[in-house]
Amino acid sequence: MTEILLKYFRTKQQEVQSEKRYDTQCPFCSMQCKMQLLEQTIVTRKKYMTIGKDNPTSEGRLCIKGMNAHQHALHKDRIKYPLLKKNGEFVRISWEEALSHIKENFTKIQAEDGVNALSVYGSASISNEEAYLLGKFARVALKTKYIDYNGRLCMSAAASAASQT
Numbered sequence: 001m002t003e004i005l006l007k008y009f010r011t012k013q014q015e016v017q018s019e020k021r022y023d024t025q026c027p028f029c030s031m032q033c034k035m036q037l038l039e040q041t042i043v044t045r046k047k048y049m050t051i052g053k054d055n056p057t058s059e060g061r062l063c064i065k066g067m068n069a070h071q072h073a074l075h076k077d078r079i080k081y082p083l084l085k086k087n088g089e090f091v092r093i094s095w096e097e098a099l100s101h102i103k104e105n106f107t108k109i110q111a112e113d114g115v116n117a118l119s120v121y122g123s124a125s126i127s128n129e130e131a132y133l134l135g136k137f138a139r140v141a142l143k144t145k146y147i148d149y150n151g152r153l154c155m156s157a158a159a160s161a162a163s164q165t
Helices: 002-014 070-074 095-113 128-141 156-164
Strands: 018-025 034-042 045-052 083-086 089-092 120-122 147-149
Touching: 045 070, 083 095, 120 128, 128 147
Parallel strands: 120 147
Antiparallel strands: 018 034, 034 045, 083 089
């Protein structure tokens, strides 16, 4: 009897109850490779897989970062709301309270150490428009001259490899 039940549940674990497909693109580098995220429901668990889509940039291939890009958004430990450390513990706070806290601390830092005491560090996965807005925010709102992005660090290996090939 145990063997029959075990075989039944092992068979169920292999069956896909539902499947959803999402057309998207990789957020990591300027290539913006086209891809499809496949979400499968198996028993009570979800399984995700990334499939490269044919396009002139990558011809359907994805790098390891692109294949795993969905993990950032779906990770169980992802922070989804503002937290503030109170008495050594992180406590959930409202967005209004979080923005007020940030403004108060940024104003204090700049009053004590000058406007360039703050800097902005952007992501290589943002669009040109978002990069423009980030630069505007740094220079106009914060009045700092220090702005950088992770492409200098993250993409330097790719640039070296591209030059050598």
